[in-house]
Amino acid sequence: MRPSQAGITLTEVTIVMVLAAIVTVGLVTFYVNSQATWMDASTQALAQRDATLVIEQIATETRGAYVAKVSPDAKGNPMLVLYDVGNEEFARFWWNENGDSLIHRGEGNPSKDLGAIAVTAVDQFQVDSNDTLVFVRPLRMHSTTGEPVEVSSSMALYNR
C-alpha cells in the first residue's frame, strides 16, 4: 500500500479528537465567559445611567418647587410631593414597590401617573426633605444580572 493511501489509525483519530475537544471546550468557555462579562457590564452601565436619570429628574422638578413634602404611600414607602408657590401640587415621585418596582412620576393636581422614569428595578428609594432641601439617600437599583447600583444626592428648592 502506498503511504498516501494508508489512512489514519484509531490512535491518531482518538488523539486528534481529544485535542479538538480540548480546544473546543476552551473556545466555548472563553466565549461563554466573555458573553457573561459583556452582559454584566452593559446591564450595569444601563442601571447606572438609569440611576443618574432618576436623580436628575427629581432634581429638575425639585429646583422649581416652593415646598417639598415627604409622606408615606399606601405601602409605607416615602413619596415625594412637590408644590408650587400657590401651594398646588405639580409633581410627585414614588416607588411602585409591589408593582413594577420602578420609580414613577406623577404630574398635576390631582396627580396623574406618567409612568416609570427609568426601566431599571429599584431595591430602595429613601427620600427626605426639610424647608430648603430634598435628600435622596440612597436610591438603590439592580441591573438585570443582579449587580447593585447605588447613588445619593441632595437638591435645593430654588423657587423659595
Next chain:
Amino acid sequence: MKEGVDCPDPGNRSPCEPLGSVRLSTNERGISLVEAVLASVIAAIAVLGLAHSFGLGRANINRFELARAAFATAQGRLEILQSDPKANFEFSMDSLHVRPFVHAGQTVGTESWVVSWFDDPLTGTANDLRKVTVRVGWQIGATTDTVTLSRLFYRN
C-alpha cells in the same frame, strides 16, 4: 535503470525512484512543528488580549459607577451650600472642609471643598462672588480618581 528496482512507468519517475516513494509538491508538505507552535503562541496572545480587554471594560464600568456616585455627592454638596446662609462655617475661607465619601454604606474616599473669592472684572470691585470648589476623591486599587465641581455664589 538500477538493479532490483521496479520502474513500471519510467515517464513518471525521474530517473527511476523506488516503488512506494511519493514526491511531495510544495503545497502538500503540511506544517512544521515550529510553524504550529508559532501559530499557537500568536493565537494565545490574541485570545488573552481579547480577554484582557473584557476585563478592562468591566473595570471601567466599576470605576464609572463610583464616578457617578461621586458626581452626585459633589452636586448634592453644592445644593446644600446653596441653601446655607453664607455666614455659616461651611463658607469659611480659612479652612479645608472635609467629609467622608460614603458609597453603599462604606467610606470609599473623601469629599472636600474650599471657598475662595471670585473677582468679577466687570464690576470694578474686589471679592464679588464666592467660588466653592468641591472635590470628591476615591481610590480603587492603585488608581486614585477625583471629581471636581465648582459653583459661584453670591457674596452674601
